[in-house]
Each structure stands twice: as C-alpha cells, then as structure tokens.
Amino acid sequence: MMKLLLQLFITFAKVGVMTFGGGYAMLPILQREVVENRGWCSEEDLTDYFAIGQCTPGIIAVNTATFVGQKQAGTVGGIVATLGIVFPSLVIITALASIIEKISHLAVVQNAFAGINVCVGILILNSVVKLFKKAVVGKGTLVIFLVVTIGALTANTLPNVNLSPVVFVLISALAGILLKNWGAKKA
Amino acid sequence: MIYLQLFYEFFKTGLFAIGGGLATLPFLYNLSDKTGWFSHTDLTNMIAVSESTPGPIGINTATYVGFTVKGLPGAIVATLGLVAPSIIIILIIAYFLKAFRDSRLVDAAFYGLRPASTGLIAAAGIPVLITSLLTVDSLYALLSGGMTAGMIKWPAVALAVVIYVLTNFVKKTKGLHPILFIAFAAVVGIVFRLGGV
Numbered sequence: 101m102m103k104l105l106l107q108l109f110i111t112f113a114k115v116g117v118m119t120f121g122g123g124y125a126m127l128p129i130l131q132r133e134v135v136e137n138r139g140w141c142s143e144e145d146l147t148d149y150f151a152i153g154q155c156t157p158g159i160i161a162v163n164t165a166t167f168v169g170q171k172q173a174g175t176v177g178g179i180v181a182t183l184g185i186v187f188p189s190l191v192i193i194t195a196l197a198s199i200i201e202k203i204s205h206l207a208v209v210q211n212a213f214a215g216i217n218v219c220v221g222i223l224i225l226n227s228v229v230k231l232f233k234k235a236v237v238g239k240g241t242l243v244i245f246l247v248v249t250i251g252a253l254t255a256n257t258l259p260n261v262n263l264s265p266v267v268f269v270l271i272s273a274l275a276g277i278l279l280k281n282w283g284a285k286k287a
Numbered sequence: 288m289i290y291l292q293l294f295y296e297f298f299k300t301g302l303f304a305i306g307g308g309l310a311t312l313p314f315l316y317n318l319s320d321k322t323g324w325f326s327h328t329d330l331t332n333m334i335a336v337s338e339s340t341p342g343p344i345g346i347n348t349a350t351y352v353g354f355t356v357k358g359l360p361g362a363i364v365a366t367l368g369l370v371a372p373s374i375i376i377i378l379i380i381a382y383f384l385k386a387f388r389d390s391r392l393v394d395a396a397f398y399g400l401r402p403a404s405t406g407l408i409a410a411a412g413i414p415v416l417i418t419s420l421l422t423v424d425s426l427y428a429l430l431s432g433g434m435t436a437g438m439i440k441w442p443a444v445a446l447a448v449v450i451y452v453l454t455n456f457v458k459k460t461k462g463l464h465p466i467l468f469i470a471f472a473a474v475v476g477i478v479f480r481l482g483g484v
Contacts, residue, residue, distance in 0.1 A: 117341045120466060126343070152380060152387070155397050158373030159345035160307040166377040178378050186350075186366050189342035193350040194362050196336060207484040208477055215476020216335040217328075217419040218443050219469050222450045223338065224412035227309055228405060235401035244399055248406030252313060256410060257426045262321055265313040265407050269303045269400065276399020277392065 104173050105180045111138060112165050112184030119161065126161050140172055161185055240279040244272050289357055290364050292322075297349055297368030302376075305397075306404040308345030311369070313407040315352060316414075324356045327425075331415050339466045345369065420444050442479045446472060 111133055119126040127150060134140050141149070146164075153163030162182050169181025203209050236242050248268045255263035300314040312334070319325055325333075333355070337347035346366060353365025380387050387393060414426050421438045423429045429438075450468055453460040476482065 116343070116346075119343060120339075120341055120464060148384075148388075152384075153377075154306065155400075156373075156376055156380065157303060157305050158301045158376065159304075159311075159343050159369065161343035162346070162370045162373045163377050166374050167381055170378055170381045175378055178381070179374055182370050182374055185343070186346050186370060189340075189346040189350050190362060190366060192340050192342065193337070193347050194354050194359050196340060197351055197354045197362075200332075200336065207480075207482070210482035210484050211476045211480050212473040212482075213332050213335065213476065214419070214443070214481035214483070215446060215472040215474070215479075216469055217331050217415065218446045218476075218481070219450050219472035220331055220335050220338070221412060221416035221419050222447055222454065223465055223468070224309065224312075224408065224415060225451070226454055228409045228412060231306065231401075231405040231408065235405045241398065241402040245402035245406045245409075248403045249409045252407050252410035253413060253426070256316060256320070256414065257430065259427060262317070264299075264317055266299065266303045268403050268407060269305065272399040272403030273396040274399070276397065277395040280391075280395035280398050 101173070105177065107138070108169050108172060108177055108181045109184035109187075112169070112181045113187045115165075116161075116185045116188040126164075130164065134168055140168055145171075240275075244275055248272060290360065293353060293356060293361055293364050294368040296322075297353070297365045298371055300349070301369040302372040304345070304404075305400050306408075308343055308348070309408050310404050311345045311348060312411040315348065316411050318352070325352065327414065327418070329355065331419075335469055339469050416447070420447060440481070442475075443481055446475050446479075446481070 115126065115129050115133055118129045127146075130146060130150075131143065135143055135146055146168075149164045149167035150160070153160045153167065156163055162185060165181040165185045166178040170178035173180070200209075232245070236245050251263075252265065252268060255261050296314075296318055300311050300318075304310040304314055315330055316327060319327055319330055330352070333348055333351040334344075337344050337351060340347055346369065349365045349369040350362045354362040356365070417426055417429060418424065420440055420443050421429065421434070422440060423432070423438060450472065454468060455461055
C-alpha cells in the first residue's frame with residue numbers, strides 16, 4: 101500500500117513538472133504516464149475523468165489526479181495524487197517568487213513586465229474567445245454571458261461595490277436549470 | 288488569523304471556480320479589492336509567471352498569491368485551500384460516477400455555468416488590457432476621467448496587435464506555447480522601455 105501511494109505521489113509530481121499551463125496541455129502527458137506507463141486506467145476512463153474534471157469546481161488537473169488516485173487507492177490515494185500534482189508548483193513558485201521580489205525594483209524587470217502584461221491580456225482574450233464558442237450556444241446563454249460580463253465588470257470597477265463572483269456562479273446555475281426546463285416544456 | 292482567512296478565501300475559490308485555472312482569476316481580483324494584500328498589477332505579474340513555469344496555472348497562481356501574502360506557509364495554506372473542495376467533490380462524484388454523468392439537473396446547471404464562467408474571465412481580462420494599453424490605473428479612472436488620444440501607449444498597442452495576430456492567424460506560430468509569446472513580450476518590453484523606466 102505504501103509503495104502504491106509513493107508511486108501515485110511521484111507519478112503526479114512528474115505530471116505537474118511536465119505540464120505548462122494546465123488543462124488541455126496536460127492530457128497527453130497524463131495519457132503517457134498514467135495509461136501507458138502505469139496502466140492505472142484505460143484511455144476511456146481518463147477521457148471521462150477529464151470531462152468531469154472540466155465541469156466540476158476546481159482546477160482540472162487536480163480533479164483528474166483525485167479521480168485516478170481514488171480509483172487506485174481509495175480516498176487516501178485521491179489525496180496523495182493531488183498532493184503530488186501540487187508539490188512541484190509549491191517548490192518552483194516559492195523559489196521564483198523570492199527571486200522576483202528581490203529584483204522587481206530594477207528598470208529592466210519593470211519594462212519586461214509591462215510587455216508581459218500586454219501578452220497576458222491577449223492570452224486571456226484568446227481563452228475567452230475559445231470558451232465563448234463552446235459555452236454560448238443560443239440566446240439564453242448569450243444573455244447569461246453578457247449579464248455576467250457587464251455585471252462583474254461593474255462590480256470590479258465601482259470602488260464601493262464588492263460583489264463576489266460566487267453570486268454570479270449561483271445565479272447562473274439556477275438560470276441554466278430554469279432555461280433548460282422551460283425550453284423542454286415548450287418543445 | 289490570516290492563515291485561516293487565506294485558507295477560507297482559496298477554499299471558496301476552489302469551490303466556485305468552474306472550468307479550470309483561468310476561472311480562478313475573478314476570485315483573485317476580488318480578493319485583491321477586498322483585502323489589499325496585493326495590487327491588480329501584482330496579480331497580473333503573478334499570472335505571467337504562473338503561465339511560464341511548470342504546473343497547472345491555477346495552482347501556480349494560488350501558490351504565488353499565498354507566498355506574497357505570508358511567505359512559504361502562506362503558499363502552502365492557499366494551495367491546500369484551493370484543492371480541498373476538489374478533493375471532497377471528486378471523491379463524492381467518484382462513488383456515484385454514473386448517476387452524476389446522467390443527471391439532467393447537473394447538465395442543466397452547467398448550461399448556465401459555462402457562459403457565466405466565460406463572462407467572469409472576460410470581466411477579469413478587460414481591466415488587464417486597459418491598464419496595459421492606456422496610461423490609466425483602472426477602468427474606473429478611465430470612465431470617470433474620460434479618454435484622450437494622449438492616454439494610448441502606442442508601442443504597447445502595437446505589441447498587442449502583433450501578439451494577437453501571431454496567436455490567432457499565423458499558421459506557423461498560432462500553435463506555439465504561450466511561454467514563447469510571454470518571452471517575446473518581455474524582450475519587446477525591455478527594448479522599447481514599455482514600463483517607462
């Protein structure tokens with residue numbers, strides 16, 4: 101049992117190190133490590149876990165790791181696999197963060213980040229366009245998208261308003277349920 | 288007790304951020320407004336570092352924010368807070384896998400959640416673009432002060448257009464890893480002194 105847990109931790113730590121960006125970038129690496137090298141689940145299982153991981157709360161990588169770990173070694177396995185996938189981030193980011201803290205006052209670093217911020221803005225824009233194509237499939241979903249975008253922008257912008265995104269998440273889940281049921285009755 | 292608050296805030300983020308790493312951003316901008324632990328600019332820099340280092344973006348950003356707030360223990364607490372809801376929810380779903388997949392209620396909820404999650408990410412991204420392309424501190428400053436041509440940072444706009452075209456329309460470059468565009472933007476930023484220093 102200890103050996104299996106250790107294997108889970110090491111395998112998912114390896115997946116964490118090899119993943120840049122998370123989400124879809126991770127799928128081929130998981131296929132190689134978990135399906136081919138370890139034989140912990142089938143290709144189909146992995147696709148299922150990944151699909152559910154995308155539409156449940158939390159980070160997709162963590163959700164998938166918990167699934168695979170749970171299947172191998174129950175609840176403890178799920179926890180150990182998750183700790184494995186976050187371990188490299190903890191080490192790498194804390195090391196980098198303390199270096200960046202020390203050099204952030206340098207002009208060259210500030211100029212670099214000014215350029216990088218432009219790039220981050222465009223990368224977020226690209227992700228939004230990609231998500232939009234999948235999520236907005238009709239009038240109802242378009243209305244939800246517009247209301248949430250404008251509502252969240254307003255809440256972020258006005259200095260005295262502090263509305264948590266949780267509110268939008270809960271209302272839109274309810275709206276989804278109402279829209280689907282209403283549409284079903286009409287048809 | 289700052290650790291408890293850190294854990295609670297990231298637990299909430301993990302519980303309500305749906306659709307992966309970028310979906311955590313609106314919660315982090317909200318946390319910045321609420322606590323003042325870090326600025327919006329700090330956060331944008333942290334996202335850039337998180338995109339350019341190994342590991343899932345959502346985890347990297349949580350670790351970075353936690354570290355900024357309270358050092359290594361802060362990083363650990365924030366990361367554990369973020370993954371705790373995932374572990375709980377996935378373990379429950381794993382035991383009822385088939386019922387979950389076939390649930391019409393879950394399906395209907397996600398019909399509404401997907402566009403909302405997209406909208407939240409858009410609302411987090413728009414201020415990043417505005418503050419990096421214009422000489423204003425916030426969208427609020429822009430709306431209350433009005434916009435003039437003098438506010439536009441032309442070199443930054445040119446860089447934005449180049450990256451947009453490279454990531455969307457040029458066949459040879461659009462599939463490349465984001466880290467390459469981030470590196471390119473850093474070099475342009477240094478050469479053209481985009482930070483103004």
